[in-house]
Amino acid sequence: MSDQSVENVIIVGSGPAAHTAAVYTGRAELRPLLFEGFMAGGVAAGGQLTTTTEVENYPGFPDGISGPELMDRMRAQSLACGARIKTETVERVDLSVRPFVVYTATGEYSSESLIIATGATAKRLALPGEESYWQKGISACAVCDGALPIFRNKPLIVIGGGDSACEEASYLSKYGSTVTLLVRRDVLRASKAMQHRVLNDPKITILWNTEAEEAVGEAALTGVRVRNNRTGDEQVLEASGLFYAIGHQPNTEFLESQLPTDETGYVITESDSTRTSVAGVFACGDVKDKVFRQAVTAAGSGCMAALEAEHYLVDLKSVQRDTVSQIEGKT
Ligand code: FAD
Ligand code: NDP
Numbered sequence: 001m002s003d004q005s006v007e008n009v010i011i012v013g014s015g016p017a018a019h020t021a022a023v024y025t026g027r028a029e030l031r032p033l034l035f036e037g038f039m040a041g042g043v044a045a046g047g048q049l050t051t052t053t054e055v056e057n058y059p060g061f062p063d064g065i066s067g068p069e070l071m072d073r074m075r076a077q078s079l080a081c082g083a084r085i086k087t088e089t090v091e092r093v094d095l096s097v098r099p100f101v102v103y104t105a106t107g108e109y110s111s112e113s114l115i116i117a118t119g120a121t122a123k124r125l126a127l128p129g130e131e132s133y134w135q136k137g138i139s140a141c142a143v144c145d146g147a148l149p150i151f152r153n154k155p156l157i158v159i160g161g162g163d164s165a166c167e168e169a170s171y172l173s174k175y176g177s178t179v180t181l182l183v184r185r186d187v188l189r190a191s192k193a194m195q196h197r198v199l200n201d202p203k204i205t206i207l208w209n210t211e212a213e214e215a216v217g218e219a220a221l222t223g224v225r226v227r228n229n230r231t232g233d234e235q236v237l238e239a240s241g242l243f244y245a246i247g248h249q250p251n252t253e254f255l256e257s258q259l260p261t262d263e264t265g266y267v268i269t270e271s272d273s274t275r276t277s278v279a280g281v282f283a284c285g286d287v288k289d290k291v292f293r294q295a296v297t298a299a300g301s302g303c304m305a306a307l308e309a310e311h312y313l314v315d316l317k318s319v320q321r322d323t324v325s326q327i328e329g330k331t
Contacts, residue, residue, distance in 0.1 A: 006099045006110045007033050009309050011083075012090045012254075013117030015047025016295045017285025019074035020302030021115045021309075026081030028310045033084050033111070035104065036075075040089040041121045041251045046071035048119060048286070049295060052144065053135055058295050070295075090118075095258045095278050112316060113280045113309045116259075116267060117302060118251040120286040120293070124244060125159070129215030133242070137221025142168035142243045143294070146175050150220065153177045154240035157224050159212055161185065165245035166194035172243065173203040180237060181206045182226060215242060250287050259283070266290050274305040280316070282308055 011021050014036035025032040036045040044050045049067035056064040065073075079085065088104040099110040122140035124130065130138060139145040142158065146168075156176035158169045161183040173179045181198060186208045188195050198204045207226065214225040216236060224242055227234045250265045259276050260268045267283040269275055274282040284305035285298035 008313055009113045010102050010111040011115040014045045015119045015285055015298055017298040017302035018117035019078045020299040021306040022078035022083035023081045024303055024306030026083045035086050035088050035090050037089045038087050090254050092254050092256055113312055115305045115309055116283040117285045118287050120248040120250040122248050123246050127212055127215050133215045133217055133221040138242045140244045142172050146172045151175055151241045155238050156241040157239045158243045158245055160245035161188045163190045163194050166190040166198045168243055168245045169204050170197050173201050179204045182210045183208050184211050274301055274308055280312055
């Protein structure tokens with residue numbers, strides 16, 4: 001072992017959920033050890049917000065704040081509260097033993113409790129032009145970016161046919177002049193309620209059997225070349241905004257199926273709690289949330305995980321004390 005001592009709590013991840021958990025467990029004097037990852041899942045330490053520009057809906061910043069700066073501040077607050085941070089990716093864990101064991105490329109660490117806050121990664125299409133216009137018209141989060149001035153009263157495109165795509169198209173219809181939903185099949189995967197919402201919105205047009213082929217523009221996105229996959233017909237649709245809503249991939253490979261997940265890979269927790277099916281293991285943020293997926297909800301669940309871990313450790317230490325006294329009483 002690279003570290004002989006048993007940690008109270010190890011936090012895996014580096015987004016708002018992980019840092020909120022670090023602030024709370026640090027202030028509870030649990031000396032949390034946080035693994036922030038090194039380009040884990042292709043995203044820099046700091047998580048999804050390091051891939052965006054302005055964040056305008058995180059409370060406390062009336063003029064907005066850049067995503068990377070917000071995450072730098074959260075990291076600094078974790079350190080100020082007593083967290084220790086290692087810039088390493090957790091490669092696997094062993095939840096079948098007590099204390100739990102966490103493995104990185106350089107060492108093994110044992111811990112009484114574990115907070116999983118590894119987030120999710122929005123899926124991209126790797127279209128020609130995507131890199132050039134990412135955050136210059138292309139986004140993977142309509143709720144985050146849709147209200148920006150560059151999208152106001154402009155034609156917008158959403159790709160996807162699930163609940164997220166329908167929700168995002170409805171949301172964007174408040175801001176854009178028109179919203180076109182590109183659906184690759186001739187049916188929507190979304191729930192009936194969501195389908196009704198988009199089908200009855202006069203600002204939303206659905207193009208069925210249609211796939212994006214290329215993002216085009218100059219300094220910023222101006223359009224998307226699309227192809228009908230039945231007829232092969234192509235056209236360039238004018239657009240100032242292109243929003244991907246083709247699903248997210250929760251970052252759970254390192255768990256190697258040691259925790260139950262739903263059919264799309266999200267860690268399952270008890271309702272109104274961050275407790276997983278393994279006592280002492282807690283999950284928070286986007287790795288367990290496929291509905292809200294916001295920085296503030298991730299931070300909120302990071303707080304819940306920290307408080308639940310603290311209660312768990314108090315109970316665990318009291319059981320350990322009782323066991324020691326019973327053994328001593330017998331000898
Ligand atoms: P994440 O932010 O997903 O971070 C988790 C991080 O943990 C990973 O990125 C990685 O660095 C690290 N990690 C992963 N696996 C490991 C491992 N095995 N070992 C160690 N480290 C690991 N929300 C808003 O509220 N407002 C916005 O304006 C906004 N804008 C957004 C813009 C974009 C482009 C995107 C993609 C998302 C945006 N969101 C926004 C959503 C928001 O970013 C997420 O909801 C939030 O970041 C989720 O936080 P999280 O703590 O769950 O984890
Ligand atoms: P889903 O996986 O449900 O849907 C993804 C959509 O993107 C599908 O329509 C899929 O098409 C399409 N898609 C995937 N890859 C591509 C591609 N390469 N090109 C074009 N289209 C593509 O993801 P969601 O994020 O929509 O939802 C995830 C989960 O979260 C679901 O369980 C959903 O119900 C839930 N959710 C619930 C909400 C709510 O209740 N308010 C809001 C948001 C999400 P195809 O159908 O052909 O596979």
